[in-house]
Every structure is written in C-alpha cells, then in structure tokens.
Amino acid sequence: MRAPEKSRFSWRALFHDPVQLFGVASFVLLMVLAIAPLKDHFSEWRRYQKQYLQMIRNRRDAVTLMRRFQPGIHQIWIPNAGVVDRCETCHLGLQQASLGDVKTEPFGKHPPIPHQLTEFGCVVCHRGQGAATTVAGAHDSTKAPNEPLLPARYMEASCGQCHHAPLMGTPILNQGRVLLAGYGCLRCHTVKLPDGSTMTATDDPPPLTHIAEKTSREWIYAWLKNPQSWSATATMPNFLLSDAEARDISAFLIADSAPMPENGASPAPAQAVQPADLPAAQVTAGQALYGESFCASCHAMQNEAGNVVGGDLAPELTGIGSKVKPEWLKSWLSDPHVYDPGTLMPHFRWTSQQLTSLMDFLESQTNSGFTANVHLDPATPEQIAHGRQLVNEYGCAECHEIRGVSKTDNFAPDLSRIGSKPLAQIVFVAGMAHTLPAYLSAKIQHPREFGPGLRMPQYTFTPAQVDALTTALLALTDRSFTMPRQWQVALPKPSNYRPAGRAGELMADLNCQTCHRINGNGGDMAPDLSAEGSSVQRQWLYHFLKDPNTIRPTLIRRMPKFNLSNRERTILTDYIMTVYQIPQVDRDSMPESGYPPALVEQGKELFYSKYDCQSCHMVNPNTDQGYVGPVLTSVGSRLNAAWIYAWLKDPQALRPGTIDPNRNMSDADARALTAFLMAQKGSGKEANQ
Amino acid sequence: MAGKFDLYLDRMTKSRLWRSIFRSGSGDSSLHRAQKIQQNVFLHILPTKVRRRMLRLDATWYLGTLTLGTFMVLVITGILLMFYYHPSVPQAYADMKDLRYVVSAGLFLRNLHRWSAQAMVALVFAHMFRVFYRGAYRPPREFNWVIGVILLLVTLLLSYTGYLLPWDQLAFWAITVGTNIAKYVPLIGPRIRFLLLGGHLVNANALLRFYVLHCVVLPLAAVLFIVVHFWRIRKDGGLYAEQSQADGRKPADTPSLKSVEESVAVAEAVEKR
Numbered sequence: 001m002r003a004p005e006k007s008r009f010s011w012r013a014l015f016h017d018p019v020q021l022f023g024v025a026s027f028v029l030l031m032v033l034a035i036a037p038l039k040d041h042f043s044e045w046r047r048y049q050k051q052y053l054q055m056i057r058n059r060r061d062a063v064t065l066m067r068r069f070q071p072g073i074h075q076i077w078i079p080n081a082g083v084v085d086r087c088e089t090c091h092l093g094l095q096q097a098s099l100g101d102v103k104t105e106p107f108g109k110h111p112p113i114p115h116q117l118t119e120f121g122c123v124v125c126h127r128g129q130g131a132a133t134t135v136a137g138a139h140d141s142t143k144a145p146n147e148p149l150l151p152a153r154y155m156e157a158s159c160g161q162c163h164h165a166p167l168m169g170t171p172i173l174n175q176g177r178v179l180l181a182g183y184g185c186l187r188c189h190t191v192k193l194p195d196g197s198t199m200t201a202t203d204d205p206p207p208l209t210h211i212a213e214k215t216s217r218e219w220i221y222a223w224l225k226n227p228q229s230w231s232a233t234a235t236m237p238n239f240l241l242s243d244a245e246a247r248d249i250s251a252f253l254i255a256d257s258a259p260m261p262e263n264g265a266s267p268a269p270a271q272a273v274q275p276a277d278l279p280a281a282q283v284t285a286g287q288a289l290y291g292e293s294f295c296a297s298c299h300a301m302q303n304e305a306g307n308v309v310g311g312d313l314a315p316e317l318t319g320i321g322s323k324v325k326p327e328w329l330k331s332w333l334s335d336p337h338v339y340d341p342g343t344l345m346p347h348f349r350w351t352s353q354q355l356t357s358l359m360d361f362l363e364s365q366t367n368s369g370f371t372a373n374v375h376l377d378p379a380t381p382e383q384i385a386h387g388r389q390l391v392n393e394y395g396c397a398e399c400h401e402i403r404g405v406s407k408t409d410n411f412a413p414d415l416s417r418i419g420s421k422p423l424a425q426i427v428f429v430a431g432m433a434h435t436l437p438a439y440l441s442a443k444i445q446h447p448r449e450f451g452p453g454l455r456m457p458q459y460t461f462t463p464a465q466v467d468a469l470t471t472a473l474l475a476l477t478d479r480s481f482t483m484p485r486q487w488q489v490a491l492p493k494p495s496n497y498r499p500a501g502r503a504g505e506l507m508a509d510l511n512c513q514t515c516h517r518i519n520g521n522g523g524d525m526a527p528d529l530s531a532e533g534s535s536v537q538r539q540w541l542y543h544f545l546k547d548p549n550t551i552r553p554t555l556i557r558r559m560p561k562f563n564l565s566n567r568e569r570t571i572l573t574d575y576i577m578t579v580y581q582i583p584q585v586d587r588d589s590m591p592e593s594g595y596p597p598a599l600v601e602q603g604k605e606l607f608y609s610k611y612d613c614q615s616c617h618m619v620n621p622n623t624d625q626g627y628v629g630p631v632l633t634s635v636g637s638r639l640n641a642a643w644i645y646a647w648l649k650d651p652q653a654l655r656p657g658t659i660d661p662n663r664n665m666s667d668a669d670a671r672a673l674t675a676f677l678m679a680q681k682g683s684g685k686e687a688n689q
Numbered sequence: 690m691a692g693k694f695d696l697y698l699d700r701m702t703k704s705r706l707w708r709s710i711f712r713s714g715s716g717d718s719s720l721h722r723a724q725k726i727q728q729n730v731f732l733h734i735l736p737t738k739v740r741r742r743m744l745r746l747d748a749t750w751y752l753g754t755l756t757l758g759t760f761m762v763l764v765i766t767g768i769l770l771m772f773y774y775h776p777s778v779p780q781a782y783a784d785m786k787d788l789r790y791v792v793s794a795g796l797f798l799r800n801l802h803r804w805s806a807q808a809m810v811a812l813v814f815a816h817m818f819r820v821f822y823r824g825a826y827r828p829p830r831e832f833n834w835v836i837g838v839i840l841l842l843v844t845l846l847l848s849y850t851g852y853l854l855p856w857d858q859l860a861f862w863a864i865t866v867g868t869n870i871a872k873y874v875p876l877i878g879p880r881i882r883f884l885l886l887g888g889h890l891v892n893a894n895a896l897l898r899f900y901v902l903h904c905v906v907l908p909l910a911a912v913l914f915i916v917v918h919f920w921r922i923r924k925d926g927g928l929y930a931e932q933s934q935a936d937g938r939k940p941a942d943t944p945s946l947k948s949v950e951e952s953v954a955v956a957e958a959v960e961k962r
Contacts, residue, residue, distance in 0.1 A: 021746070035797065037793075037794065039796070039797070082779060084783065084787075086790065129786070131787065131790060132786065132789075133791065137790065
C-alpha cells in the first residue's frame with residue numbers, strides 16, 4: 001500500500017493543487033500552440049522559394065526576375081473548371097521566358113505548348129493534386145480519390161481529353177485511337193465521348209454466314225488456334241483456345257454456314273484446298289494484273305525478298321491459295337458483293353481472261369504448312385452444340401456476322417471513363433506497380449493474367465503500340481465529361497452520305513467511298529470528290545474513268561481500271577458533274593478557251609517570274625522541274641477556268657489543308673494566270689484519252 | 690506590493706459598476722461566498738459548497754471537467770473550422786486540402802479538433818467507468834446517470850457525424866457501412882437510413898444532413914444535457930464522496946476498488962493508442 005504511494009510522489013508534487021495543475025496545463029498548451037506557426041515557417045514551399053531566390057540572384061536577368069517574384073503561395077484558379085493549382089508556388093520559373101536554360105527542377109521554364117498555363121492550369125494535363133503545397137502531396141498521392149502525376153510518356157493522353165480528332169502534335173495518341181478502332185476493341189467495349197457520340201470501329205471483320213464456301217474446317221481450326229501464325233498482320237487476336245475448343249468452334253461454323261445466294265449449291269465437303277497445277281505464263285500475267293489493278297493499295301503480300309508489302313485496309317494475301325477454295329475465289333473476284341454485301345472491295349469488271357490469270361496468280365501463293373498438322377474427325381452434334389455455346393461465350397458475333405448468333409450490347413466493360421478508374425476498383429496482379437497506366441498497359445499485353453474466366457483475347461502489340469493504346473485509354477477521363485463545354489473540341493459531325501439513284505448503285509458496287517471521301521463520308525486514300533463537278537471538265541472525267549492516269553509526277557499509285565462500260569461512264573460522269581458542285585464556283589462563269597494571246601503571255605510571265613509556280617508545278621516537262629504539285633501540262637483540258645481562277649485566289653477555301661500557298665493575287669493576275677493555264681491543253685493524245 | 694494590489698482590488702469590488710454586475714457584494718463570509726455562486730447565472734448550476742477534499746485530483750481525476758474541457762476545445766475549433774468548410778460535394782474535400790496546405794495553422798486546427806474528439810470519447814468512457822465503479826450512480830444520483838448515458842450517446846453521434854465531413858473515401862465508406870447497419874433495425878430500419886441520408890445513397894443530401902446534425906443539432910443537445918447534468922450534481926448533493934463511517938474515521942480508499950479503477954484507466958490508455 002505504501003510503495004505505490006511513494007512511486008507517485010513526483011507526479012503528485014506537480015499536480016498537488018488545482019492552481020499548479022492549471023499552470024502546468026497552460027504552459028503545455030502554449031508550447032503546442034507554438035508548433036503551428038513554426039511548422040508553417042519551415043514548410044517545404046518556403047524552402048523552394050528561398051532556393052529560387054538564391055538561383056536567380058546570380059543571373060544577368062536577376063533584376064527582372066526579382067521584380068516578378070512574389071513571395072507566398074501562388075495559384076491558378078479557374079472556378080468553372082474546378083481548377084485550384086498551386087504548383088507555381090514551387091515551380092516558380094514555369095512562365096519566365098528567360099529561364100529556358102534552367103535545368104534544375106522545380107525552377108525550369110515550361111516547354112512550349114499551344115496553350116497558356118493560366119488558361120487550363122496544371123492538373124488538367126499533368127494530373128496530381130494541384131491544391132497541395134508539398135511534393136509528396138502534389139505528385140505521388142495514390143490515396144483515393146487523389147490521382148498521382150501522369151507519367152510523361154503518356155502525356156498526350158491529356159490532349160485527348162478535349163481534342164477528339166487527330167492532332168499534329170499528338171502522334172502517339174492518334175496511333176492509339178487508330179489501333180483502338182482498327183483492332184476490334186470497340187466492337188466489344190463501348191467508348192462514349194463527352195459530346196454524346198460513340199467511338200466507332202473502323203475494322204472490317206468478314207461475315208461468317210457462308211464460311212464453308214470460302215475455306216476448309218482445317219484452315220478455320222488452324223486460324224482459330226493462332227491467327228498470327230497465318231499472317232503477322234492479322235488483326236484478329238488470339239483467343240488462346242484449347243484444341244477441343246478450336247475443334248468445336250470450327251465444327252459449328254462449318255455446320256452453321258449457309259449456301260451463297262447465287263450458286264445455291266450445298267457447301268462442298270470440308271477438305272483442305274489443293275493448289276492447282278498452274279501454267280507459269282498465266283501466273284506472270286496475273287501478277288502483272290495484280291500490280292496494275294493496284295491490289296496492293298489495300299492488300300499486303302510477301303514478296304520474293306520476304307518483305308510484306310502493301311496496304312493494311314484488307315487482309316494479307318500471302319498464302320491465299322491455301323486458304324480459299326478456287327470456286328469461292330472465282331465468285332469473289334467476279335463480284336465480292338455476292339459473298340459479302342458490306343465489303344469495302346470494289347467490284348472490278350475483269351474480263352474472263354483477266355479473271356483466270358489473276359486467279360492463277362493468287363492460287364499460286366500457297367502456304368501448305370499452315371494446315372499440314374491439322375487432322376479433324378467429322379464433327380458430332382455435341383461438338384457443334386458446344387461450338388455454338390463457345391461462339392456465344394467468346395463473343396465471336398461482336399465482330400463477325402454469324403447465322404443464329406446475335407450481337408449483344410455491352411459484351412465487355414464500358415471504357416468511356418477508364419482513364420479515371422479509381423485504384424480502389426482495380427485488382428492488381430502481384431508484382432506490378434499500383435498505378436493506372438501500369439494496369440492498362442499490363443491488361444492490354446496480358447489480359448488473361450488478371451484472373452480466371454476472363455475472355456479478352458491475347459493481342460500481339462509492339463511495346464510502342466501498347467503505349468499508344470494506353471495513352472488513348474488514359475484520355476478517356478471523368479474530367480473530359482465534367483470540364484466546361486467550351487473546352488471540348490468535338491469531332492467533325494460524322495456523315496453517312498451515300499450517293500443516290502442509279503449512279504449511287506454503281507458507286508456502291510465500285511465502292512468509290514472506300515478510297516474517296518464524298519461529303520464527309522469515305523476513305524482518305526484518294527482525292528475528295530465533293531467538289532469534283534465544279535472543278536473538272538466533263539470530257540476529261542469521261543475519259544479518266546475509262547483510263548485513269550495519275551496527275552501527280554511523284555505518284556505511281558493511281559486509280560485502278562474498272563473496265564467500265566460506256567454507259568456506266570456516262571452515268572457516273574453525269575452524276576458527278578451535276579451533283580458534286582459547290583456554290584463558291586460557277587463553272588460556266590468563265591470560258592474554257594478564247595482568251596486573248598496577250599493575256600496568256602502575261603499569265604506566262606506571272607507564272608515563271610512573279611509567282612515562281614514552276615518550283616512546284618510543270619507546264620513544260622522539258623524545262624520545268626516542279627515535282628511537288630500536280631503536272632499542269634494539260635490542265636486546260638482537265639480543269640475548268642472558273643475553278644482555276646477561284647483556286648488561285650484562295651486555294652484553302654476550295655480544299656482546306658492544301659499546301660498550295662495563298663499568294664493573295666490581284667483579280668487581274670489571277671485572270672491572266674487562268675488564261676495561261678487554260679491554254680495548256682496538252683497533246684491531242686492526252687486530251688482525248 | 691501585495692497590500693496595494695489588495696487595496697485596488699477592494700476598491701474595485703466596492704465600486705458601483707462592480708456592484709451593478711456582481712450583486713452579491715464583497716465579503717468573505719460564508720453567506721457572501723455562497724451568494725457569489727448562487728447569484729451568478731453561469732455558476733448557479735454548481736453547488737454552492739464543495740468539500741475541499743473533492744477538489745483534489747484523486748477524488749475525481751477531473752474526468753468530468755476534462756471532458757467538458759475537450760468539449761470546449763471542440764466547440765472553439767469547430768467554429769473556426771466552419772469558417773473554412775462548405776458542406777457541398779465538390780467543395781468539401783477541396784476545403785480539407787485548403788486547410789491542410791494554405792490556411793495558416795489550418796492543419797493544427799483540424800488536428801486539434803480531431804484529437805480532441807478522440808480524447809473526448811475516451812474521457813467520457815473513463816468518467817463513466819469511474820462513476821460506475823465508485824457506485825456514484827446510486828440514488829439519489831440515478832437520474833444524473835441516465836443523463837450521463839444520453840450524453841455518451843450524443844458524444845458518439847457527434848463523433849460519427851463528424852466522420853463524413855472530410856468527404857474522402859474513408860468517410861464515404863464509413864458512413865455507407867454505418868447507415869447500412871442502421872438499416873437492420875427491425876421494421877423501421879430502411880426508413881431510418883433514408884432519414885439519415887436524405888436518399889438511398891451517401892451523397893450531397895447526406896453530407897448536408899450530417900453537417901447540420903454535427904454543427905447545430907447535436908451540439909445544442911449536448912449543451913442542453915450538460916447543463917442538466919451539472920445542475921443535477923448540485924441538486925443531488927454535490928460530487929459523490931464516500932460517506933464517513935459510523936465510527937467517525939475518514940473514509941479510506943478501498944484498495945480493491947482503486948486497483949480496479951487503475952486497471953480500467955490503463956486499459957483505456959492502451960485502447961486509445
């Protein structure tokens with residue numbers, strides 16, 4: 001009893017009466033209160049501001065910099081965007097143009113960008129916590145809902161929050177978006193944009209409705225097992241199917257296949273395609289035709305040197321002879337719309353002789369090793385039923401048209417705001433960095449490692465492609481939906497323009513819009529035709545459709561020859577000349593010829609001396625050396641005068657983005673030049689072609 | 690020096706102004722001293738007389754007073770925090786950051802509020818254990834024990850409603866869990882939850898309701914019950930002291946009870962850490 005009394009003695013002495021206790025407590029409180037101002041005084045940002053002052057003191061521009069320096073916390077405040085960025089409290093040199101040489105962070109100047117820092121603040125692009133005034137709090141915070149800084153390699157993602165169309169300065173983002181749309185990502189995943197539109201896929205997966213007519217079950221099996229082993233450029237990903245799964249899916253697809261509408265015959269018994277014994281001369285002729293028809297604009301093929309050469313708009317044709325059946329190939333080349341009404345391939349009007357030689361050439365391209373080790377027993381009904389179930393589970397119908405299997409909405413998670421996915425909602429794989437970019441990148445590369453039962457297929461992307469895709473996904477943020485509307489640079493309104501009438505049918509048959517853009521809809525491989533009727537002369541167009549030639553000296557590729565009949569050419573020419581006109585140019589306002597020789601001579605003078613047009617264009621192929629712009633030797637028979645005049649006055653008004661400079665010509669100069677150019681009728685042969 | 694000070698003090702307390710405020714007048718007689726307490730609006734809820742022994746630390750450990758002290762700290766820091774805080778979804782968390790990074794001593798203010806809140810809960814429990822194990826809840830103090838239990842509930846509710854206000858993930862999920870527990874009350878559970886949240890989800894309405902409860906309703910309730918609690922101490926015969934024993938000896942501290950109190954205090958301290 002006595003011992004504890006004694007041990008508490010000193011404690012009791014301190015607090016032995018209430019007055020003394022009050023005194024001690026007051027002293028402690030005072031000490032505690034002193035901590036707050038001390039902590040404020042020794043804060044991180046004050047240290048950085050002292051360092052900054054030390055740094056600028058010894059510079060030549062010290063006086064200016066000192067005058068601009070304001071002590072204290074700095075912030076960029078944009079109320080309607082919820083931006084409160086205090087980054088400039090430590091990053092003091094960001095807006096000082098003269099500090100471009102400073103490499104010590106955090107005092108360097110911001111690299112040049114097309115925006116003012118005060119316009120958007122820092123966090124809109126860099127993420128992180130703008131309100132914080134400590135390095136750790138601003139940069140590294142990973143506590144939800146706080147975002148850490150975005151690593152610099154994904155920086156272009158931030159541009160993509162507002163800019164939804166391709167930008168010159170964001171090649172990685174642009175590539176990522178092209179990949180997202182071109183590799184089928186958008187067929188399973190939905191991506192909604194802030195303007196309410198939905199990103200659409202640009203790939204063209206073939207329908208499997210009549211697949212048994214096209215190829216064998218063995219080929220389908222081998223393809224399903226690994227599409228990239230058939231062609232490295234294949235866009236279909238690898239679903240990592242087991243042998244049994246590939247067997248059952250191939251069984252189902254063959255069994256589900258319907259006969260083609262025209263020939264009506266029952267599907268041929270499934271067997272590997274045997275390359276026919278082909279005459280060598282035919283093959284050479286076919287190869288020449290393959291080149292002349294510019295098949296390589298869309299299709300790639302491995303050449304003798306082993307390089308894959310050609311476009312990526314359509315499937316690679318290396319080994320095509322081992323893939324498709326001869327009857328199918330014949331039907332396809334005769335008219336691809338029979339097999340696939342939605343195909344992008346034009347209906348070439350090859351003669352039967354051309355058809356035979358082209359077929360022979362294509363069938364000589366074999367890759368017999370692909371199905372060599374595939375031996376399948378005839379399918380049982382159970383296998384077919386199981387195949388159907390697998391086709392549903394793996395979402396084959398999200399891309400391909402398959403009879404009796406319908407596309408489901410929201411097959412895969414919505415990615416509209418994936419770039420802001422909270423870390424708390426992510427299941428990380430052991431060993432990976434706990435950041436959103438690391439997660440997205442890993443998910444793109446190894447989707448199946450994130451848990452059992454996942455169905456996302458394995459893609460074979462290069463590291464650069466993975467980074468590009470990650471960048472495109474990181475652009476899909478919450479902020480892009482919540483930021484002020486006027487910040488959004490929307491995509492140009494998508495157009496689904498299709499020409500009408502008989503010409504429209506013909507143009508659909510020829511798939512003109514695979515290459516040509518017309519009124520906002522179509523490809524970008526060939527010139528936009530929206531103003532074609534205002535620019536060219538009827539006679540020239542009629543001849544061009546019969547025998548297309550290139551009008552640019554450096555361009556070898558030209559429009560393929562479609563063997564159009566005279567009637568078809570008349571229909572197309574009439575339609576284009578009548579419909580594709582623009583109000584800026586009245587083509588009848590100036591005559592095609594009959595300009596006074598003096599005017600022509602004056603135009604020639606202007607062409608060669610004042611405006612130096614021959615630097616880019618050729619009028620006389622013997623003397624001029626302009627290889628940049630179109631050849632003008634016969635421009636007088638190709639374009640109409642009013643168009644030339646309007647073009648000279650303001651090229652960009654007629655074709656936005658053209659590199660032909662606007663020279664601000666006077667009316668008289670433009671008129672003289674027009675007269676000179678209209679006098680360039682070319683040789684009679686050229687004009688009448 | 691001391692004499693001069695006393696002279697001035699005496700002159701001041703006899704002045705007309707002083708007398709107009711403190712009507713009891715000066716004087717050291719028992720009557721005067723009792724009147725000083727009784728006639729003061731703030732002090733009259735306290736007993737006019739207290740045993741000197743009861744003012745010593747080991748009589749009560751000042752647990753009740755310390756609880757009141759933390760409550761005062763909370764009121765003061767709370768009012769200061771209210772100058773910086775908007776109970777709105779887009780602003781609440783940003784205000785936390787402002788307090789953390791740019792308001793002078795804002796972090797200190799917030800920490801003081803938070804730790805005082807923790808201390809208050811701990812002290813309320815310690816106070817109640819002390820009262821319970823000393824048997825101080827027995828008649829005639831049983832009603833004051835009930836008031837004390839109500840004050841415990843108010844304290845816990847203050848602590849709980851304050852939890853949502855930072856509007857971070859911790860707050861969001863704590864309130865989600867808490868209100869989901871309320872849902873399991875038979876029959877009226879879902880209604881209680883709806884009433885608390887002002888909807889079916891923890892959102893803007895919930896934030897506003899918790900803010901109003903935390904800053905207005907519950908503090909007023911606490912003040913009301915604290916007043917009643919203090920007033921009842923006086924009415925129930927002052928602080929509880931063990932009765933003198935029949936043979937006239939001073940009451941001895943019972944060793945067994947003391948050790949119980951100490952072990953509880955230690956357990957509380959450990960729990961708090």
